[in-house]
Amino acid sequence: DQQVKQNSPSLSVQEGRISILNCDYTNSMFDYFLWYKKYPAEGPTFLISISSIKDKNEDGRFTVFLNKSAKHLSLHIVPSQPGDSAVYFCAAYSGYSTLTFGKGTMLLVSP
């Protein structure tokens, strides 16, 4: 039973456009959410996070939105750049110290 779901295995976007990556969760105890980016043969790199008491957090080109009632969060990247091409993982804490990850979405940004 997957508690964090990323239903799109891949996404293709043109350079300069907006990339929107989606994530749904089922565990209402999750109270802190993170996005990680992963390049091949490297470990996941922390990108941005959001607490459940907020509905938006922004850091440069990256914005994460949280809709608690829908148990949904999304990562917006604008403008997208070819260097953003990677696998993006959504992850969540439930007040404990272990992260629950989604399966990831592979983003391809073409020039």
Place this chain on the structure above:
Amino acid sequence: GAGVSQTPSNKVTEKGKYVELRCDPISGHTALYWYRQSLGQGPEFLIYFQGTGAADDSGLPNDRFFAVRPEGSVSTLKIQRTERGDSAVYLCASSSQDGDTQYFGPGTRLTVL
């Protein structure tokens, strides 16, 4: 500063053998985590250390898996009687304290033939 390091980067072993995977966390980080990532999946939690003690080992799949962190810094994940299904990338992460952002190492790719 130095990030999380893991050795070896690749390990190929035969079914039934014993392997050890090492993780060196970011200096000063008290919390250390092990995850396993199989092909097409996200990382899955194995075990979490706070200092020298295992605070949560509920993710270890069975008693062939064991991890230690004797001095509260470097950790070793030990797998006995390896099986082909153990083939995966084993990731280590550390954080400055419980619940903080976790920073990952590059992983060890384990292949059991």
